[in-house]
Amino acid sequence: MDYNFSEIEPKWQKYWREHHTYRCSNDSDKPHFYVLDMFPYPSGAGLHVGHPLGYIASDIFARYKRLRGFNVLHPMGYDAYGLPAEQYAIQTGQHPAITTEKNIARYREQLDKIGFSFDWEREVRTCDPGYYKWTQWTFIQLFNHYYDTDLDKAMPISHLIEQLEKGEATTLGDKQWNEMSDAERQDYLMNFRLAYLADIPVNWCPELGTVLANDEVVNGLSVRGGYPVERKLMRQWSLRITAYAQRLVDGLNEVEWTDSLKEIQRNWIGRSEGAAVWFPLAKSEATRPEEILMGQIETREETSFEIFTTRPDTIFGVTFMVLCPEHEMIERITTPEQRQEVEAYVTWAKNRSERERQAEVKKVSGVFTGAYAINPLTSERIPIWVSDYVLAGYGTGAIMAVPAHDSRDFAFARHFDLPIRQVVALEPDQLTDPSTWTESLDAKTGYSVNSRFLTGMKVKDAINAAIDKIEEMGIGRRTVNYRLRDAIFSRQRYWGEPFPIYYKNNRPYTLPEECLPLLLPEVRDFKPTASGEPPLGHAEVWAWDEANRRVVETSKIDNETVFPLELSTMPGFAGSSGYYLRYMDPHNDNEYFSHKAVDYWQNVDLYVGGAEHGTGHLIYARFWNKFLYDIGISVKQEPFQKLVNQGMIQGRSNFVYRSKEDNNLFVSKNIAGREERTVPIHVDINLVSNDILDIERFRQWRPEFADARFELEDGKYVCGWEIEKMSKSMYNVQNPDDLVARYGADTLRLYEMFLGPVEQAKPWDTNGIEGVHRFLKKFCKLFDLRTSAAADKAQLKILHQTIKKITDDIERFSFNTSVSTFMICTNDLSGQKAVSNEVLDKLVVLLAPFAPHIAEELYHLLEHEGSVCDAEWPSYDPAMLVQDTFTYPVSFNGKMRLTLELPNGISQEEAIKAVKADSLAQKWLDGKEPKRVIFVPNKIINIVV
């Protein structure tokens, strides 16, 4: 049979579509399995070969699971809200909805050509009102819940109010709950809501005109566009993800993710154990240390301040304190003499951009406040400094500085000539003069020295002993700090989910749930307003009529019955944080998803996508899911049980070498002296095959090359190559459509898998695709040898080995080795005169997950009805895998001596006989009789003499 893919593939794609082959039901007796891909953002550039890599892998797995009798949920959708569509809208005036729609159509067309088994009836789009209704709904729930630290879960805010009213909980501020006005109560509750509005320092990107989350900023630049980001205090919505920090850390032990990704998340959450310690202020110059009595230090804000340290064992080495420039206490404690200097420093530090600060990390700066603190353990007076190496957002924004054992404190002390006192040494009593040190001793190893009751202890024990003492004295407590910060949830942009929030007396109120979705309004202009309001400020119909429960004209706002709606929109991660749950029940208009659906599917069994989402989507989604779990919507704590990170596909650029003297002359790569007299220029990889340039097409490529002349080698023009990022400007983007047209979807699928392990980053290189294509042709040719006669033993052996290998490979997610296995099998069978139908039959099913179109065609050639997708995965017969002989490395008394080849299933007597027959064995046995031979196939055997 000839392999006519251009005919076969559209035929079966049509068949699948018409027969709803991949429709998946929530009602099934079969075991369930949920295979999910990270849904794409439909960009204008379309798919390149990197995108389908993960989709192909998950599709193979989904098809395999179906063949093994599972009811498989394998959906696809689009993360359709986002910045690029909006940037494009600002530039061209085209509505983002239109460009998004167009891009989705293009993505769908490309995806369909590859033969995926998605259930498209479950498609979701984050910009679809039927979908974002539930994003808004979740936001309202977040707003109406707080994190109860005793129950360790989210609870309705009404529960907190109840406790406050009953007096079971007390407020932190001056006023008690029943003394508060209604407005004060609302403000107070805002400190607890899981979605809250607050003035917080944000990453403000002037160029994009919006704030960004921490994971959207790298090195002080925006991830999208690379624009500078400033720190700015703004009134913003945030999600209290920090409340879940510990559960987000703990949950990592429950999931099957790579260690590296778990580690990335642990680092991002940044849990560190230590102690919070109160340091009293020295009231005046006159305060004598002896007046501060141990155990009587007040932990009150006016007279002391709190620091966080992971090294309480070094408290006897504290020689100064440092506050961050934002610290509220600075103004109060600064002495008149120092005031001017301190104010100048604080102003300077606050105006520094995030990028400047990060770029000049090594530069030491700071200023003395003139004030002193008292070390609560030594009663010693220690100076208080201000420096921007202490960060406002971490811990309490104040530290105790131990220059001998912290490199940053060390640098600071050296710069300002502050004392350095050693309190840890690698060996007990091994003291040196710190003034001779070139660096501090930071590691948590060695022993405490110079530290009274801690002296002589190992550092780890000293830390615990110090905390015990601190707690006993009532000057601090054991505590845990997290690097994770709350997620800023407002974006001053148009193309995102509107907040279901309106403002009455400047305070936010949620829309009634029944009024959702709150539709994104039309605007004249996608840019921010002249007064700096977000684009929704342009909307003419964007006000909330409270009594009539509907959106009305902005002009009607009277702040009595009609109120302004929130103008910012939600960030990209809002829509992607819960989409996997919506796939379970995507058309449900009354609920996010039914309880029955989630009870059946539970959570995602296998999630495939890039590791670049490690600190973004994958954290937010876990948080979102845990919240939904707390409120009884989701049934599993962790959304993604197993996660496979597909590696990034890099580009492989090709170069031609243009002569420096003659712009029309191009020199082939390996011609002597080429390097000196040419410059490499990028050439479109589609004009190159196996690094050989198609000269005619190159001349047609661009007018300037029309008269190109070439210095060839062996009659060919050989191009150079380099691995670079896949990008249009380097002409190294490989479009999957082109490959499908040229080799077929099955070849593309197999080749993407053949390239190497799915998890590994690798450059795209089309050089080997012919081999895979050739394999499919050979596989088809096997069908010319088919016979209805029963298979002989040789064929059955090939078959059963293949079944075992392919099954194991798929279970291990090792698809590159599967492709090799198919090739070996085909090569072996090609040597046969005739191949039995029963063998071919099973091979077709094995191939179906990898190359579904050709498998479908061959399945029908073997006169089956229906679709190969409904066939049964073959099982193998272990008896067919057994080898006839095994090689045994033999040892005597643990010493390796010789190798024997023995038949399979040999008895003790025969083995002993075989050993005795071997001439080398005879020599070593030296006349002694071997008693017993212990043997395991391919393992060492011991002859017991």
Add this chain to the structure above:
RNA sequence: GCGGAUAUGGCGUAAUUGGUAGCCGCGCUAGACUUAGGAUCUAGUGGCGAAAGCCGUAACGGUUCGAGUCCGUUUAUCCGCACCA
């Protein structure tokens, strides 16, 4: 600086998880068929050597009868975090 990973022919990779290193594919070499070959088929292809054989999994060392695989040190590359107290 901290953390995680990786290192095997000209190239992509494989190795039953401690048991004959280099399967499969690309590329290359030779041959067959052909008017033709960027088609197909056959054979060969880690290095050195005429051969027997010797050497060989980034480097060095260790454990073991036996190490690509386990342990230690070093080097290189990639990724993540980075003034996080």
